[in-house]
Amino acid sequence: MxxxxxxxxxxxxxxxxxxxxxxxxxxxxxxxxxxxxxxxxxxxxxxxxxxxxDTDCIEAARSRGRLACVSELHRRGVFVLDHAARHIHIPGEAARLPTTPTHGHVHRERLSRAPHPRSMSVEVLDALRQAVLCQPPRAAIATIDSALHLGVFPHDELDELFAALPRRYRRLRRLLDSRAESGPETLMRLILRTIGCEFHVQVRISGVGRVDFVVDGWLIIECDSEQYHSSWEDQKRDRRRDQAAAALGYATYRPIAEDILWHADEVRAAIVGLLAGRGARRSVPKAG
Incomplete structure (x- = not known):
C-alpha cells in the first residue's frame, strides 16, 4: 500500500x-x-x-495555499535575505480559510504560471517575482543570482520574469551576475560598485587558489560564512591561503557574511579605508 x-x-x-x-x-x-x-x-x-x-509546505497546504516567495526559494536552497516569516500564496477564490496563517505573509495576487493542482508550492518564476517585490533591491539581485547559479531558474526565462515585474525593476537586470556562489558575494559586488574601484570576481591566483574578489590589483576580499569557515581546520586553511597571498604582495580582507548582509555601510567604510591607506605612512601609537 x-x-x-x-x-x-x-x-x-x-x-x-x-x-x-x-x-x-x-x-x-x-x-x-x-x-x-x-x-x-x-x-x-x-x-x-x-x-x-517540508513543514512550511504542510502549513501552507493546511491553509489551502501553497508555499511562496522567499519561503519557497529558501526551501530550494536559493539565497534570500530573511526567511523568518512564512510566505504563502492563497488563491483569490479561497475567501474562507480553514485556518488562519500565523507568523507569515499571505500573497493573493494572480500567479504568472499555474502550478500543478496537487503542488504544495508555487512555480519558481512566481516565487522569484514575489521575492523581488518583497525584498530590498540589493537582496532581490542576490536572490536572482543565486537561483541562476544553482540552476533553479534558467537564464532564458529572465525575459519572462522581468516582464512580469513592474517596469521600474528592469534596471536590476543589468546588475545580475550568476557567477556569484553565495548571496554575500552578490552583495559584496554591489558594495564594490558603489566605491568605483576596479575589481574582478572569481580570480584564480597561482599558489593561493581561487578568491572571491581582487580589488585594484592587490586587495583580496573573501566573503566568509559560518557554514564553510567555522572550524579551526577551516580557519587554518584560510590563514595559510592569506599567508601565501601576502608573499605575492596581496592583502586580504575577510568580512563576515552577517556584516555584509546587515551592516553594509561598515563593510564599505572598511574597504574605502584600506584602499585609501595603500602606501600611506602612518605614525605608530606610543605604548601605554
Missing amino acids: SHANTADAGPAPFFFRTRDLTAQGWRGRDVRAASATGRITPLRRGAYCAPAT
Missing part, C-alpha cells in the same frame, strides 16, 4: 487525496490508521502528504 508516487513528484512537494489511496486498494480504516501512526500526514479533510514533506 505505497503512496510514494502520489506524494512525491519532483522538486515541489505534492499532496494526495483519499481517492488516490482508495485507488491503490486502501480502505477507510487503512487511511485512519496510517494517519494515526504517522505513515501519512493529514493536511485537511481528505488531503494528505508524505510524512517527510
Whole structure:
C-alpha cells in the first residue's frame, strides 16, 4: 500500500487525496490508521502528504495555499535575505480559510504560471517575482543570482520574469551576475560598485587558489560564512591561503557574511579605508 508516487513528484512537494489511496486498494480504516501512526500526514479533510514533506509546505497546504516567495526559494536552497516569516500564496477564490496563517505573509495576487493542482508550492518564476517585490533591491539581485547559479531558474526565462515585474525593476537586470556562489558575494559586488574601484570576481591566483574578489590589483576580499569557515581546520586553511597571498604582495580582507548582509555601510567604510591607506605612512601609537 505505497503512496510514494502520489506524494512525491519532483522538486515541489505534492499532496494526495483519499481517492488516490482508495485507488491503490486502501480502505477507510487503512487511511485512519496510517494517519494515526504517522505513515501519512493529514493536511485537511481528505488531503494528505508524505510524512517527510517540508513543514512550511504542510502549513501552507493546511491553509489551502501553497508555499511562496522567499519561503519557497529558501526551501530550494536559493539565497534570500530573511526567511523568518512564512510566505504563502492563497488563491483569490479561497475567501474562507480553514485556518488562519500565523507568523507569515499571505500573497493573493494572480500567479504568472499555474502550478500543478496537487503542488504544495508555487512555480519558481512566481516565487522569484514575489521575492523581488518583497525584498530590498540589493537582496532581490542576490536572490536572482543565486537561483541562476544553482540552476533553479534558467537564464532564458529572465525575459519572462522581468516582464512580469513592474517596469521600474528592469534596471536590476543589468546588475545580475550568476557567477556569484553565495548571496554575500552578490552583495559584496554591489558594495564594490558603489566605491568605483576596479575589481574582478572569481580570480584564480597561482599558489593561493581561487578568491572571491581582487580589488585594484592587490586587495583580496573573501566573503566568509559560518557554514564553510567555522572550524579551526577551516580557519587554518584560510590563514595559510592569506599567508601565501601576502608573499605575492596581496592583502586580504575577510568580512563576515552577517556584516555584509546587515551592516553594509561598515563593510564599505572598511574597504574605502584600506584602499585609501595603500602606501600611506602612518605614525605608530606610543605604548601605554
